[in-house]
Amino acid sequence: MNNCLCPPPPEFRINRIDDSKLKWLLLTMMRIREFEERVAELVIEKKIITPCHLYTGQEAVASGVCHALRKDDYLFGTHRSHGHYIAKGGDLKAAMAEMFGRATGCSKGRGGSMHLVAPEVGILGTSSIVAGSLPIAVGTALAESIRGTGRVTAVFHGDGVPEEGIWHESANLAALKRLPVIFICENNLYCTHMALDKRRVHDNLHRVAKEHGLESVVVDGNNVPDVYYAARDAVNRAREGYGPSFIECRTYRWRGHVGPNYDVDLGLRNQDELDAWVARCPIKHFAGFLVSIGILSKNDVEEMQRGVSFEIEEAVSFAVSSPFPDPADLTRYVFKGGASNDD
Amino acid sequence: MNNCLCPPPPEFRINRIDDSKLKWLLLTMMRIREFEERVAELVIEKKIITPCHLYTGQEAVASGVCHALRKDDYLFGTHRSHGHYIAKGGDLKAAMAEMFGRATGCSKGRGGSMHLVAPEVGILGTSSIVAGSLPIAVGTALAESIRGTGRVTAVFHGDGVPEEGIWHESANLAALKRLPVIFICENNLYCTHMALDKRRVHDNLHRVAKEHGLESVVVDGNNVPDVYYAARDAVNRAREGYGPSFIECRTYRWRGHVGPNYDVDLGLRNQDELDAWVARCPIKHFAGFLVSIGILSKNDVEEMQRGVSFEIEEAVSFAVSSPFPDPADLTRYVFKGGASNDD
Amino acid sequence: MTIKSYAKAVNEAHEQLLASDERVFVIGQGVESPWCVGTTTLGLVARFGSERVIDTPISEAGVTGAAIGAAMAGMRPIVFHPRMDFMYLAMDQIINHCAHWYYMFGGRVNVPVTIRGIINRGNEQAAQHSQSPFAMYVHVPGLKVVCPASPYDAKGLLVAAVRDDNPVLYIDDRWLYTLEEEVPDEIYEVPLGKGRVCREGSDVTVVAVSYLVREAMKAADILASERISVEVIDPRTLKPLDIDLIVNSVKKTGRLVVADPDWPCCGFSEHVAAAVYSRTFNILKNPVQFVTLPDAPVPAGTSLEKAYFPDKSDIFQAVKHFFAE
Amino acid sequence: MTIKSYAKAVNEAHEQLLASDERVFVIGQGVESPWCVGTTTLGLVARFGSERVIDTPISEAGVTGAAIGAAMAGMRPIVFHPRMDFMYLAMDQIINHCAHWYYMFGGRVNVPVTIRGIINRGNEQAAQHSQSPFAMYVHVPGLKVVCPASPYDAKGLLVAAVRDDNPVLYIDDRWLYTLEEEVPDEIYEVPLGKGRVCREGSDVTVVAVSYLVREAMKAADILASERISVEVIDPRTLKPLDIDLIVNSVKKTGRLVVADPDWPCCGFSEHVAAAVYSRTFNILKNPVQFVTLPDAPVPAGTSLEKAYFPDKSDIFQAVKHFFAE
Numbered sequence A, B: 001m002n003n004c005l006c007p008p009p010p011e012f013r014i015n016r017i018d019d020s021k022l023k024w025l026l027l028t029m030m031r032i033r034e035f036e037e038r039v040a041e042l043v044i045e046k047k048i049i050t051p052c053h054l055y056t057g058q059e060a061v062a063s064g065v066c067h068a069l070r071k072d073d074y075l076f077g078t079h080r081s082h083g084h085y086i087a088k089g090g091d092l093k094a095a096m097a098e099m100f101g102r103a104t105g106c107s108k109g110r111g112g113s114m115h116l117v118a119p120e121v122g123i124l125g126t127s128s129i130v131a132g133s134l135p136i137a138v139g140t141a142l143a144e145s146i147r148g149t150g151r152v153t154a155v156f157h158g159d160g161v162p163e164e165g166i167w168h169e170s171a172n173l174a175a176l177k178r179l180p181v182i183f184i185c186e187n188n189l190y191c192t193h194m195a196l197d198k199r200r201v202h203d204n205l206h207r208v209a210k211e212h213g214l215e216s217v218v219v220d221g222n223n224v225p226d227v228y229y230a231a232r233d234a235v236n237r238a239r240e241g242y243g244p245s246f247i248e249c250r251t252y253r254w255r256g257h258v259g260p261n262y263d264v265d266l267g268l269r270n271q272d273e274l275d276a277w278v279a280r281c282p283i284k285h286f287a288g289f290l291v292s293i294g295i296l297s298k299n300d301v302e303e304m305q306r307g308v309s310f311e312i313e314e315a316v317s318f319a320v321s322s323p324f325p326d327p328a329d330l331t332r333y334v335f336k337g338g339a340s341n342d343d
Numbered sequence C, D: 001m002t003i004k005s006y007a008k009a010v011n012e013a014h015e016q017l018l019a020s021d022e023r024v025f026v027i028g029q030g031v032e033s034p035w036c037v038g039t040t041t042l043g044l045v046a047r048f049g050s051e052r053v054i055d056t057p058i059s060e061a062g063v064t065g066a067a068i069g070a071a072m073a074g075m076r077p078i079v080f081h082p083r084m085d086f087m088y089l090a091m092d093q094i095i096n097h098c099a100h101w102y103y104m105f106g107g108r109v110n111v112p113v114t115i116r117g118i119i120n121r122g123n124e125q126a127a128q129h130s131q132s133p134f135a136m137y138v139h140v141p142g143l144k145v146v147c148p149a150s151p152y153d154a155k156g157l158l159v160a161a162v163r164d165d166n167p168v169l170y171i172d173d174r175w176l177y178t179l180e181e182e183v184p185d186e187i188y189e190v191p192l193g194k195g196r197v198c199r200e201g202s203d204v205t206v207v208a209v210s211y212l213v214r215e216a217m218k219a220a221d222i223l224a225s226e227r228i229s230v231e232v233i234d235p236r237t238l239k240p241l242d243i244d245l246i247v248n249s250v251k252k253t254g255r256l257v258v259a260d261p262d263w264p265c266c267g268f269s270e271h272v273a274a275a276v277y278s279r280t281f282n283i284l285k286n287p288v289q290f291v292t293l294p295d296a297p298v299p300a301g302t303s304l305e306k307a308y309f310p311d312k313s314d315i316f317q318a319v320k321h322f323f324a325e
């Protein structure tokens, strides 16, 4: 466990963000955390079956990035996208119902945890194929560059993704055509059971991105204002036609690769490392910071937490009281239009 | 046409290469040139039908690299591999017969120009899928690293190849497992009709390779001793277990992408650029150099040229007098072993 | 109406689509190349600019994915592969990220992309530069597959493909590029999912695909002189298949040849045969005859190539086989 | 002989192959992972070292290509994909660089690689984590395809696949991992290309693939109580197919159900049907019945999943259909 893999607690520097925005950042992180932790319980209780890759610990990344995005900007995600969906403004009830495989789910029970969608806030889908949504994100950016709208696309991906060739193809295409797309690499140090050094010689993903022609930075992914500033710069560049950026956010997922376990029992990571990262909790530190500078009181924070818990509980109630998809609709949505599959 | 794309004539520095080796380098380049130019004629005469991607102008790369290889080292190539096949010691007659689609061809008339093979000298095939042979080359290197034999694999590829994701996957795997493989990038500035700057933001393929963990150098691909020295270093590293290398050889193909034309008429390149590179002919300059330092006389060079012409003419005679594959054998070689396909 | 070649018809469809719908754009390797796409993209860059007619690096997967993403964003991209052989590199994007997308998200995001897979074979190009594996794509739920065999259909099906709200694989064949016929000058659609009776007949139904339609027509001519009346059907769309058209013909003729320039096992030919057998049970007078590629990769040498690719004589033989005794 | 699970049988085959042949090595994503390959690679790294049991980055195409190259160099690699869904990314390598290689070079370089494609579906994993597109691979010339449905075959076919001089796609199914039966302790081969009559019967032939073999056996039990005698055939190798075994059975029973957990169009089920129809012309008493997946991507929610994947009751229904009137 070296300092590079496990840096000291985040230090916050803020600069021209108004209070309501700072509160939004905290609230969004809390909402994600509560959602994830509740899902973890429900998985343990076997009430949720769909494989859930939890985002706990990484909340600052989704929140910081999405804060820099407009509602109509696009977002694409991965197998681990609950946080992205929530931060972008996806409906909580529809997400929770999707976890439960219900007809009211955002994907009408067809997608499950790994396939969330919310076109109304620019989320056109998340792919569970590693790196699969990268070229698609380049594609929405291409569409908007042709149309000249200034809409930006953000695509989140893990540190495993640059092992897939298609990541490089996507980066090259984005750089070459100067597309308004931002690659956000959530480097949580692991890809399933493998640490980065078992998968690559160098810990230098941002440099590879740079060689492909992307503007490239590394930030502390547990520091939500830092993530936000990096994203804001990238969004501005993209919006103004200067092309794509790559933001490497160094962070950590508390839970194991999939499901509620911690993968420490399995010998895949060690407890010290996990403890150190739990100590770096992006929410705890940021809440403490906001209290310390007087933007929130401890009470405010507790109240926010209660509000969030209530919201999530409401979402669970909605989900469990929703109907299952009708098996008679099994072959609906294969094609749009046409007799039986129309919608 | 800038200096970077079209540098001054090669300057030769030689160092501990004995005379016979220098002669071999020249002879090999001449043999490739003669083969290619004869093929060009035969294509014009419509005697050869299979699509031929000619190597004229790039002879120093294949010759320099293969001089550093042992006979039992592996070589993989591309759609443009006549030169690689010849430099590695593949049989000329079998290659020419393959151009003519004859049963005596190295691939028994099944492969054509883009699929040459000579297992007896380590050539296990060439792929016409851009970047397709990269992972395969990593695979032979992996095999030899498991066996611990020290056999090295050389894989030639164009400057278009790093646009394909699989190149990156291959480079990463090679670096990670420290495999004895050498990537030789023949940067001839074009990929079919497109110059490099239409395909990538930066002209920095060697840097991308370096970020993946390959030892990486750039050499003048029209300077055969320079290519040889770079290859020798890479081969030594590989043979001793220090891992893979990347050698970018800056060069130029005289003929157009495919066939005997020059692609100047089509407006894809300009005549000045072509003229400048023809003036940098790797053979002319190297022959002149060997004469100037007294290793060969002008007469020797002419005699070598006559010998080479004779060899190629012999190969053509062999090819045209060979039988065509029997259509009754159409489905032979689908599977090895088993009733009808046995071999 | 003017006489136009198949290549010209494809080109004109592109042009009129680009001109009439600003959501349409074209992307692929070699729009500006003399080799890659025949003359089918000729003049498009000059007329519509390189922002809407986009040449690309060699990155089949990335480029296909980009077209898919653009389609999700409401554009109507035509992404092409100068050879179907290279499409394997984009298989994951085509299946996991395109064909399945609409379903996976409960109908909330559709992908109106047209993927153009060009067949380019012959002239000793060998196994990696000759393929036409239609069946792999017909196999995939969520993908429509068209395979025009005439200039008229080439134009009309491309228009219909681009206007369809779903991903459509449009497979054009360079062996047909010089084929000519009357083609309307204005833009029109040939509806997806509708086959065509190219020639009526009463003794044998020949269902033929792609360049084998032409060969079937030639074979039918010769057979007519032997008083065998052949009905030639071009399904045009391989999926969704106009099976009724085929079944009705077979009910009339009682005999079926499927001529499909793809490999045999799990091929489109077997798809048609299985459907017809089941729907015309005990009506067939003889077992279905298949004219397909052999179950072997494509060879280079001309002597083998000639034996490899079926033509009118193979269809002729298949029909004659019914009347052998 | 000991009672072993399917997963154990696969694991043991790996172990014995590694122990008995130094050309064998194993490479793929997740040899050391608790999720990826069930318990089928358990203990291999510990016993044979990470030089011969190699975990890899996420690079399906690159890793598959590396195994192919190693095979060309005379090794006997087993490269696996923890899910068949991810194999699409390696399609070009599998087809253009593996299946076609031996032919393309006139028989001079063969590729004795075993590609293990694991089926992992169910539990609401959805469309990108559930697929089993056998037919796409059966379609490709130069590739052998096996699909073991029992522990005995799982072990024996893996051994045969590795020892074969050609590329073999070995498809194992995680739904079968807990299935148990007597499996010899020593190494043995189940020959490629030979099917198995799992149960003899006289009224109906059911050709079943992968997990549907077990379902077919259950259905046959129930049907027996209704005095319908079902012959269950497991082809085991989808290519080359033991068609004679199937045809002989159908000649006896006159009725055929094909149960194949893959999509229907251009599927293996149609391949069998087309072959059987042609070879048993006018012998069938009823049209072939198909039990396949629907022509739709795989849904997530359990209520849909249950309706999506066929089981014994679908086979039961298909058989009953013959005796409806």
Ligand SMILES: Cc1ncc(C[n+]2csc(CCOP(=O)(O)OP(=O)(O)O)c2C)c(N)n1
Binding pocket: A053, A079, A080, A128, A129, A130, A157, A158, A159, A160, A161, A188, A190, A191, A192, A257, D029, D058, D060, D086, D089
């Ligand atoms: C093409 C493909 N290969 C393999 C997998 C299996 N898989 C799912 S998630 C994952 C790890 C991804 O790691 P990373 O990108 O670091 O994201 P993280 O899980 O850490 O968020 C893998 C290998 C997959 N889903 N898709």
Ligand SMILES: Cc1ncc(C[n+]2csc(CCOP(=O)(O)OP(=O)(O)O)c2C)c(N)n1
Binding pocket: B053, B079, B080, B128, B129, B130, B157, B158, B159, B160, B161, B188, B190, B191, B192, B257, C029, C058, C060, C086, C089
């Ligand atoms: C996967 C794939 N995509 C496209 C092609 C078409 N193609 C053949 S050669 C070539 C150019 C390759 O350029 P480069 O790598 O620079 O090699 P060069 O021809 O210059 O030697 C292309 C695009 C192909 N053969 N394979």
Ligand SMILES: [Mg+2]
Binding pocket: A158, A159, A160, A186, A187, A188, A189, A190, A191, A192
């Ligand atoms: Mg990670």
Ligand SMILES: [Mg+2]
Binding pocket: B158, B159, B160, B186, B187, B188, B189, B190, B191, B192
């Ligand atoms: Mg080049």
